[in-house]
Amino acid sequence: MAAPHHDTTPGTREDWWRDAAIYQVYPRSFADGDGDGTGDLAGVRAKLPYLAELGVDAVWFTPWYLSPLADGGYDVADYRTIDPAFGTLDEAEKLIAEARALGIRTIVDIVPNHVSDQHPWFRAALAAGPGSPERKLFHFRPGRGDHGELPPNDWPSQFAGPTWTRVEDGEWYLHLFTPQQPDLNWAHPVVREEHESVLRFWFERGVAGVRIDSAALPAKDPALPDFVEGRDPHPYVDRDELHEIYRSWRRVADAYGAVFVGEVWLPDSERFARYLRPDELHTAFNFTFLTCPWDPDRLRGAIDDTLAEHAPVGAPATWVLCNHDVTRTVTRYGRAETGFDFATKAFGTPTDLELGTRRARAAALLTLALPGSVYLYQGEELGLPEADIPRDRIQDPMHFRSGGTDPGRDGCRVPLPWNADAPYAGFGSGTEPWLPQPDGWSAYAADRQAADPASMLTLYRTALRLRRSEPGLGDGPLEWLPAPDGVLALRRAPGLVCVVNLARTPAALPDHETVLLTSGPLDTDGRLPTDTAAWLRG
Ligand code: GLC
Numbered sequence: 205m206a207a208p209h210h211d212t213t214p215g216t217r218e219d220w221w222r223d224a225a226i227y228q229v230y231p232r233s234f235a236d237g238d239g240d241g242t243g244d245l246a247g248v249r250a251k252l253p254y255l256a257e258l259g260v261d262a263v264w265f266t267p268w269y270l271s272p273l274a275d276g277g278y279d280v281a282d283y284r285t286i287d288p289a290f291g292t293l294d295e296a297e298k299l300i301a302e303a304r305a306l307g308i309r310t311i312v313d314i315v316p317n318h319v320s321d322q323h324p325w326f327r328a329a330l331a332a333g334p335g336s337p338e339r340k341l342f343h344f345r346p347g348r349g350d351h352g353e354l355p356p357n358d359w360p361s362q363f364a365g366p367t368w369t370r371v372e373d374g375e376w377y378l379h380l381f382t383p384q385q386p387d388l389n390w391a392h393p394v395v396r397e398e399h400e401s402v403l404r405f406w407f408e409r410g411v412a413g414v415r416i417d418s419a420a421l422p423a424k425d426p427a428l429p430d431f432v433e434g435r436d437p438h439p440y441v442d443r444d445e446l447h448e449i450y451r452s453w454r455r456v457a458d459a460y461g462a463v464f465v466g467e468v469w470l471p472d473s474e475r476f477a478r479y480l481r482p483d484e485l486h487t488a489f490n491f492t493f494l495t496c497p498w499d500p501d502r503l504r505g506a507i508d509d510t511l512a513e514h515a516p517v518g519a520p521a522t523w524v525l526c527n528h529d530v531t532r533t534v535t536r537y538g539r540a541e542t543g544f545d546f547a548t549k550a551f552g553t554p555t556d557l558e559l560g561t562r563r564a565r566a567a568a569l570l571t572l573a574l575p576g577s578v579y580l581y582q583g584e585e586l587g588l589p590e591a592d593i594p595r596d597r598i599q600d601p602m603h604f605r606s607g608g609t610d611p612g613r614d615g616c617r618v619p620l621p622w623n624a625d626a627p628y629a630g631f632g633s634g635t636e637p638w639l640p641q642p643d644g645w646s647a648y649a650a651d652r653q654a655a656d657p658a659s660m661l662t663l664y665r666t667a668l669r670l671r672r673s674e675p676g677l678g679d680g681p682l683e684w685l686p687a688p689d690g691v692l693a694l695r696r697a698p699g700l701v702c703v704v705n706l707a708r709t710p711a712a713l714p715d716h717e718t719v720l721l722t723s724g725p726l727d728t729d730g731r732l733p734t735d736t737a738a739w740l741r742g
Contacts, residue, residue: 221413221463221486222520223678224261224577225668226311230528231268231290232276233619233639234582236632243619243631245291249299251622254650256306258585258661259668263303264311264415264465266528268296272322274384275601276528276617278417279320283402300410309412311465316399317418318385326386334375341395342386343378345428352376358430359440362418365605378428380421380440382601390422390449400456407460414457419466419479419488422446442475450484465489465522473513480519487522487577494524498537498563498735500690500706507574511682514576520679521576525567526584532616535590537563551611552592561587562735565663565723566704569737572667573694573702575682580664583620586653587660590615591642599639614639624649666721670739674720676700685714691732704737717742 229248237246245268255263267277270285277287286296300310319326325341332338334346345356347370355368356376368376369383378387388395403414423443437443450464457464466488470476473492479485496506510521526533538560539553564587571578593614598604600612619637623630629646631637646652653661671677676697687693690707693714705711710731713719719726720739727733 218461219679220261220309221577223575224309225259225572225671226262226264226465226577226579227255227258227260228264228266228527228579228581230266230276230582230617232273233617233637235620235622236635236637239633239635240289241632241635241637242289244289245286245295245299247632249295249302252299252303252306252308255303255308258665259672260308260580262309262311262412264413264579265313267313267315267417272320272384274320275382276599278315279318279322279382279385280315281320281322282324283314284405297409304410310410311413311415312406312411313415313417314399314402315417316388316390317422318379318381318387321384321386329377330371333373339375341389341392343389343424343428344375345378346374347376357428357439359428360431361605362421363602363605364607364610378424380418382605384601387424388422390424390445391426396449396452400453403453403456403462404460407457407462411462413463413465413486416450416464416466416485419450419468419485420446420470423449442470442472447478447481447484450479454483454485463487473509477513477517477519480514480517482518485519487519489524489527489579490522491524493571494526494530498567498706500692500704503570503706504684504692507682511575521574522579523571523574523576524579524581525564525571526581526616527579528581528617529613530616532588532590533567533584534560534564534587535615536560537567538589555589557589559735560589561660562724565660566735566737568660568663569667569702569721569723569739570692570704572671573677573696573739575678575680575696581616583616583618583648585661585664586621586648586650588618588620588648591618591639591645593618593639597640618642618645621645621649622651624652663721663723667739670720674700687711687714699742701740702737703732703740705732705734708734710734713738713740715742716740 232243234243235247235251237244268286268290269280270282270287271277271279286293329338329342346352348354352374359367361367362380370376379385420442423445425439429439463486466479466485468479468488469491479488490510492506496502514521535555538555538557598614600614603612618639618641619631621629624646627634628637629649653659683695685693685695691711692704695701710727710733712731718741720741722738724736732738
């Protein structure tokens with residue numbers, strides 16, 4: 205596969221997505237332009253120069269549509285309207301065009317599995333009653349038990365708690381997430397038509413790509429049978445019907461030269477790769493890498509597995525360290541257990557932030573050296589840690605549905621610090637943000653970091669600039685070089701090497717002409733300290 209190059213005609217390559225650096229904006233927490241405590245599109249527009257200077261190729265917006273925000277916007281009431289808390293459709297169109305003029309493409313988020321319970325379809329379904337055509341767009345069923353008092357099946361929820369809710373007339377409806385997110389019936393042609401129309405609506409407005417939420421969940425076994433461990437096919441995960449749906453979406457996207465990235469959480473790599481066949485999705489998030497502990501063998505294994513699973517379908521890999529659903533990278537890497545913490549996430553889990561930051565810096569250089577596209581979650585470039593949210597301020601439904609045992613995902617969604625000396629670290633103009641910022645947040649402010657050559661922001665800016673200008677980074681081959689135990693050394697092109705030291709002792713650098721960049725200082729003997737990475741030429 206030829207390694208395409210960024211800097212020939214910035215922002216115009218058709219295959220830009222094969223090695224793009226994509227920045228994830230969680231609009232509620234990015235920047236507050238109107239000063240009401242909630243981030244908005246005016247805030248994003250004001251920060252476009254910041255994103256351009258950071259050096260990203262695209263921005264992915266988590267849902268910005270009309271929504272009661274029962275699940276942070278993943279409960280969409282109308283795809284063709286921007287939520288008034290964020291702005292207007294006119295502003296979104298301006299934002300898309302302004303970003304594009306700076307060489308930044310826009311990716312929007314589509315949530316096919318469910319809509320909000322305030323979506324007109326669901327309200328009409330409730331009003332129309334049992335047996336109505338309106339109810340056929342969802343999964344309404346009578347209950348089990350003598351009086352229909354038991355849910356129609358035993359499916360476990362994606363969040364804790366029940367997956368069925370009973371309505372006044374006695375029927376139940378399915379929701380894999382919260383009751384405010386009723387699941388759509390993807391066997392219904394109107395559901396398919398509507399989503400293709402929504403795709404066109406956004407492509408017409410200049411959107412270059414779509415992130416597909418919970419992409420392996422929308423199709424259901426029409427009989428809605430009880431869940432039986434190990435039975436194939438699964439009644440609602442990764443069903444074959446999905447591929448036809450995405451092939452049809454691909455035809456829509458191809459007409460606009462637009463691309464997809466699927467949120468596909470699947471343990472089976474062969475099944476995962478099926479979504480990336482040439483006539484389906486262009487890319488999918490790589491959660492194998494995100495969930496990998498800070499361990500040399502496991503990381504190398506995750507990288508090899510990822511490349512091997514993508515190779516047969518010719519799709520580029522994606523590399524993700526963080527997003528709005530997981531504990532922030534520096535906190536994760538700073539925990540005694542270096543493992544992924546969907547399992548260990550708990551209130552007050554002790555963290556060594558200095559250690560976590562050192563590792564996150566090294567991980568940034570590793571990630572940006574890998575072949576494929578890379579996702580960067582807002583605040584990752586500032587090295588933000590996970591915040592402890594006081595219990596009475598938590599908003600994430602995941603917390604409430606766990607009975608209060610899981611802190612939920614708010615800790616990675618705290619409003620960003622922009623200006624160290626402004627109230628609320630410059631997030632807005634003086635109203636307290638919707639989620640509280642922890643003490644010391646302004647130490648992470650972008651303005652302070654921009655002036656500091658040793659900051660995380662400077663590291664990301666420098667690395668992203670080099671990633672654009674260095675032949676061999678981005679898409680293309682990767683070769684492992686011999687290295688001491690605990691050290692990862694990979695070559696991307698003749699003369700371009702990334703070394704990461706995960707051993708307990710400093711490591712000698714392989715022969716090289718120039719050190720292009722390191723994640724931390726070399727020791728006095730010129731060796732690479734523990735938890736440090738370097739990019740070398742020669
Ligand atoms: C995805 C989103 C997550 C949301 C869920 C339900 O996993 O990333 O934030 O809660 O889908 O839409």
